[in-house]
Amino acid sequence: PVAVSDPSAELWQSAARVLDTNWSGDHMVPSRRLYPHQWSWDTAFIAVGLAFVNPARAWRDLRSLFEAQWPDGRVPHIVFDPATAEDDYFPGPGFWNVPAYAGRRARGSTGIVQPPLHALAAWEVYRHAAAHGADGVSEARTALAWLYPRLVAQQEYLTDRRDAGGSGLASIVHPWESGLDNSPAWDEALGNVPADLALLERFPRRDLAVAHAAHRPTDLDYARYIGLVRNYRDGGYSDTDLTQRHPFAVECPAFNSILGTAELALAQIAGVLGLTGDARRHRDRAREITAAIARRLWDPVTRTFRARDARTGRLSPARCVSGLLPLMLPDLPADRVTAIMEEARSERFGLPAPSADRTAATFDTRRYWRGPVWINVNWLLRRGMLVHGLRGEAEELRRAMLRLVHEHGHYEYFHPETGEGLGAPTFSWTAALCLDLLA
Ligand code: 9YW
Incomplete structure (x- = not known):
């Protein structure tokens, strides 16, 4: 008989191999060469895929990240690997110079955050635990019980200390906190941030x-x-009076949609742990966050969600993929769901969605978050479609994502016109999310 190769099986195996290669003992690196440490929201996406092939590593990775959580609840966006040289990544631990009160493990971390996707990830790993037998289930319950109070502290930090605009939404204090680093969504707000080019002479770009x-x-x-x-660090990473003391504070629709989704995941986790009062509170919080997004970040003229500058009150003029992610929220009003799907299907985006509006002057097919397609945000978008029962659209997007990775590889991001793989070639979250899309 002729051996028939099964493309799904091949893709599954190559994805599992990427995750094996990028495992570093007690954590996963996003990519060996480009990002040799642990990144916060990467850990969440990675756990979603590890749930199928190695749940013990999913829990270990989440645990490594939360061991570096600060006493105020913030989960650092990078946990540096002490075994990796200081000059392998800039800005490294020396530049961040986090204060002693952050704790021993957090000393080797940054002081900013990334989207709080970890509750959703923990819930996903738990949901699949039964496939790994009784031991898998008991491991998952123990891990959930350890993580739950830490996940709650992470939410409370974001909803209390980071509500810079007093609107019920969290503000990011740095574009890196969005995970969508140089999205055009920040261009206008960044215009008010002084650029000291001499800094680049002192700290050359690694x-x-x-x-x-x-x-x-x-x-x-x-x-x-x-x-x-430097400004946030020199203020001791304090969040008091942010809009006066810090030149960048922005409410991002994607970050806040993930914040709301995390409350719903926490409600599920609280249910498993028998904390029914907590579960109710988490559901209420999710509804409040959804209402605040619908009120604060909606532009009625263009019928799109935008980032809002908490310092000036202005909505960003840029249409970006972040504006499609409120679809993840089940209580989003029906007219907003319709508007998001119209925008996603329009000539400005299309599926899989590029990171920014194809018709905008700033659209750049290769530059980071200003045009290329990312699998992680499309995976979130697909979740949103499923939340609203849009099964046909979700299936179409699933196939489009798998086609891209199958034809080009487990790249960090993809050219939005040709599909060419760009950035790191064996990227952990692309591989991990492929496993979920194939399962
Ligand atoms: C950087 C690790 C990180 C992601 C971010 C992405 C990129 C780091 O890589 O930022 O040095 O530019 O924008 O979302 O977590 O994969």
């Missing part, structure tokens, strides 16, 4: 040594990024 300059942020933006870190 990212340009390992990635194409045409894919990466410009020097002007990079100088602002470093200046923002």
